[in-house]
Amino acid sequence: MSSDSGAVLDAMRDGIMRGEFVPDQRLVETDLSERFSASRSSVRSALQQLANEGLVERIQNRGARVRAVSLAEAIEISEVRMVVEGLCAAKAAERVTPAEADELREVGARMSAAVASGDVLGYSDLNRSLHRRIRELSGQATAGGVLERLRAQIVRHQFRLAMQPGRPAVSLNEHLAIIHAICSGDPETAEQAARGHLRSVIEALRAYKD
Amino acid sequence: MSSDSGAVLDAMRDGIMRGEFVPDQRLVETDLSERFSASRSSVRSALQQLANEGLVERIQNRGARVRAVSLAEAIEISEVRMVVEGLCAAKAAERVTPAEADELREVGARMSAAVASGDVLGYSDLNRSLHRRIRELSGQATAGGVLERLRAQIVRHQFRLAMQPGRPAVSLNEHLAIIHAICSGDPETAEQAARGHLRSVIEALRAYKD
DNA sequence: CTCTCTCTGATTGTCGCCAATCTTGTGCTA
DNA sequence: TAGCACAAGATTGGCGACAATCAGAGAGAG
Numbered sequence: 001m002s003s004d005s006g007a008v009l010d011a012m013r014d015g016i017m018r019g020e021f022v023p024d025q026r027l028v029e030t031d032l033s034e035r036f037s038a039s040r041s042s043v044r045s046a047l048q049q050l051a052n053e054g055l056v057e058r059i060q061n062r063g064a065r066v067r068a069v070s071l072a073e074a075i076e077i078s079e080v081r082m083v084v085e086g087l088c089a090a091k092a093a094e095r096v097t098p099a100e101a102d103e104l105r106e107v108g109a110r111m112s113a114a115v116a117s118g119d120v121l122g123y124s125d126l127n128r129s130l131h132r133r134i135r136e137l138s139g140q141a142t143a144g145g146v147l148e149r150l151r152a153q154i155v156r157h158q159f160r161l162a163m164q165p166g167r168p169a170v171s172l173n174e175h176l177a178i179i180h181a182i183c184s185g186d187p188e189t190a191e192q193a194a195r196g197h198l199r200s201v202i203e204a205l206r207a208y209k210d
Numbered sequence: 211m212s213s214d215s216g217a218v219l220d221a222m223r224d225g226i227m228r229g230e231f232v233p234d235q236r237l238v239e240t241d242l243s244e245r246f247s248a249s250r251s252s253v254r255s256a257l258q259q260l261a262n263e264g265l266v267e268r269i270q271n272r273g274a275r276v277r278a279v280s281l282a283e284a285i286e287i288s289e290v291r292m293v294v295e296g297l298c299a300a301k302a303a304e305r306v307t308p309a310e311a312d313e314l315r316e317v318g319a320r321m322s323a324a325v326a327s328g329d330v331l332g333y334s335d336l337n338r339s340l341h342r343r344i345r346e347l348s349g350q351a352t353a354g355g356v357l358e359r360l361r362a363q364i365v366r367h368q369f370r371l372a373m374q375p376g377r378p379a380v381s382l383n384e385h386l387a388i389i390h391a392i393c394s395g396d397p398e399t400a401e402q403a404a405r406g407h408l409r410s411v412i413e414a415l416r417a418y419k420d
Numbered sequence: 421c422t423c424t425c426t427c428t429g430a431t432t433g434t435c436g437c438c439a440a441t442c443t444t445g446t447g448c449t450a
Numbered sequence: 451t452a453g454c455a456c457a458a459g460a461t462t463g464g465c466g467a468c469a470a471t472c473a474g475a476g477a478g479a480g
Contacts, residue, residue, distance in 0.1 A: 039435050052262035061441050076352040083293035142286040271471050
């Protein structure tokens with residue numbers, strides 16, 4: 001299935017998200033085609049796709065560079081996430097089955113354990129899992145797509161945030177509140193919990209103007 | 211400035227949104243390149259962009275076709291619009307200046323006049339203007355981009371909806387409520403008004419299962 | 421008569437080349 | 451010394467040709 005251009009696309013996206021390509025770094029098509037041993041058109045196609053995903057910036061006849069997401073933009077993005085994740089949480093609360101509720105509670109328990117044992121990386125992974133699972137449970141493909149795109153743009157900021165001391169403890173309670181509301185089948189409360197969580201993220205982002 | 215590929219892109223997007231290309235219609239690259247007298251790579255690039263905008267669907271080695279947005283998908287999209295437009299309305303209420311408020315009220319007056327005189331097309335245009343202006347006033351570029359993309363996908367449904375008898379009268383009041391809340395500088399009410407309007411749109415969409 | 425296999429026509433994916441455009445460094449002039 | 455015109459290098463944009471892949475028709479076996 002995976003054509004070559006698809007492989008180049010994935011490799012480049014991964015490289016950007018993992019930080020191998022620094023923000024504002026120029027992405028010269030020839031260099032990339034050599035680096036990934038693919039043709040320049042494949043690279044070109046991948047660059048266009050990445051531009052649409054908001055990971056790179058392209059200017060006419062001037063090439064592409066890794067998009068640097070400013071703190072202000074990260075806040076904007078988080079605001080949109082706030083309302084869309086709120087929607088997903090509400091819909092998830094409406095549709096959740098008992099089995100799925102147990103699964104969510106299980107994730108919550110593991111998150112608590114991770115925070116208790118100071119496993120920041122594990123907590124970060126669980127965090128991502130939880131948000132993804134809620135998106136899936138919501139059955140809202142459109143919202144899911146929007147959130148996926150937005151998340152990719154702010155992985156760097158998210159990571160920095162997760163590393164801030166004391167942050168996991170705060171976010172854990174918010175996550176548990178979301179889980180509880182969804183498992184209770186209460187859309188209103190679930191939406192408010194999700195929004196509250198993202199509001200807290202925004203506050204934390206505003207906090208560090210380093 | 212406008213390169214050829216950009217021209218092809220705009221022409222194709224316009225063609226799809228204007229209905230010259232029917233939903234599910236196959237879009238063969240060779241045909242398109244001949245029709246727009248452009249090279250196949252330009253067409254190819256445009257197709258990729260349109261796929262990212264959600265207007266066409268592409269399958270590996272199987273070509274592109276105009277994406278048919280089902281009623282269910284239109285409802286999903288409207289749900290996302292509901293929360294994001296709510297965000298924009300709230301932020302617009304926070305930032306609006308007196309001059310801009312007057313401008314909004316002016317649009318409201320023209321909408322009332324259009325409905326009173328049965329000018330459905332004019333009302334539809336004003337509707338679009340209003341939503342766009344609110345997006346601009348919100349200063350939320352991210353939300354604006356999301357909404358722009360979503361709107362393009364459901365122009366057809368929006369148009370059908372606007373044509374439904376009695377619909378403009380209902381939506382007019384909702385629009386006036388949004389305008390009033392924003393001009394009052396009341397974010398909470400503005401968000402609720404915007405959400406109420408979109409909720410009404412969703413209801414109307416659900417109504418016709420023809 | 422139906423199922424499967426193969427072959428063919430149509431269409432997309434990839435490649436290398438050339439033209440168009442931008443950036444940068446250089447030299448001339450006031 | 452500052453400013454401007456110009457040329458050279460680097461990089462992107464566009465094009466045609468070739469290879470890879472898929473859908474469908476048709477032949478053959480059961």
